[in-house]
Amino acid sequence: MADEIKYEYKTVQTVRGTDSLVISKMQKDGWELVERGQGRLRSTLEFRRSKKPLPRLLIAASAAAFVTLAIVIGVAAAFSDEDEKTDGAGTSTATASAKPSTAPSPTTTEPAATEVITPQNNPEFARLLKVDSCSEANLNFATRYKGKTIGFNGSIVDMAPHGNYKTRYDFLLGPGDEGPKTAVGPAFKYEDAGISDLKLTGKKIPAAVGEGDKFRFVAVVGEFNATQCLFFLDPVSTEIR
Template sequence: MADEIRYKYTTVRAVRGTDSLVISRMQKDGWEFVDQEPGMIRSTLSFRRLKKPVPWRLLGVGAAVLAVVAVAGVVAAALGDEGGKTDSETKAAPATMTATPNRKPSDAPTPAISESPAIEVITSRNNRAFTALLKADTCDEANVDFAAEYAGRTVAFDGSIADMAPHGDYDTRYDLLLAPGNKGPESTVGPAFKYEDVSVFDLNLTGDETPAAVGEGDRFRFVAEVREFNTVQCLFYLDPVSTEVR
């Protein structure tokens, strides 16, 4: 039976007037334009492209590897039982687990290093390049320059959630579009910052009253790590560090 055709979907928020440019760039990157939802300031463009099927041979190899690992685990357990451990050594410690909905193994928090040196957080007050970036257009060359020079560094800015959409098939993981400044989601000044594939836990909410959920229009003090700027989508990708309610 023929495999079912599957697509990967994505959406791009484009400032009105740049729709055709964004569509052209996405099509060059292999995306098929599906639909356009106009807005007062930004339009939402929908795209899709075919998912690459996993070769059946690769699936067979994976199953064989899992079988070998399982056998090795049984052998190791048998050898361990013959090691002559005392009663106190063989008592199992009580298991504990903290459940987090839809979190992936890669989302596990990294243990803090108490002796690590303090890293200066970049703000509009201490960095001229960041000040200029917050006043630049979403597709301005300032986005490329800043991302290239400060990738991996931490920035902080006031802003709001301009758009929020589920990430893939997840129910509690989202893609967030952040609008810098104090004008709310309607702001047309500054980069289109984006958090991709995050949950409310990843935002690390702080403040006197932290909400159980967040939504479009909510205002925060964002602290984030610089990742990269996508010149095709005109999106500036960040990773959340902390999010202070304001």
């Protein structure tokens, strides 16, 4: 039927304590909560919202623009081929008469040591460790420092198998020493990581790790998922504390 409402659907997984924040954010974007699955440490939220049909005039205009773009690309390619033929004819003589360069090769230099951002040398990072896990400060920091290396004292808030794997896990990390009771700071996540990926260091390296264990985490900044309130990191080293 022409008036039938069509929906798009989205599934969001949240960590404990962030359900209401995520639901509020999704509702502001026009999503409707239709189902909630409550786990011990995670919730699965199902949302839907109505699809807006594209106006016929817009579809026709897009098709016309595509055809015009194809014509322009074809003409530009033709002129480019002619220019290459002309340039090739004039270049052969100049190449034959050119003398080999006698300039010395540049001296190679050793790469600089990676600078680690810590709460002690970066006030912005120090503030980040005290904000809410869904705060916009997380997105701002991830955008500005993506690919940079950070170091902080923290603990494992949650540890669960990744998918059906038995030796690969999703680690939820928090700043401080509270483990599963962590209530302040970003929800840092190592996704699909084995114990060897943590690169454990220290005087006494354990055979296994678990919730509540305290470490000095050094990691590379990744993306921040504002919907799930998760701040993704890639492990560099994990020192026993």
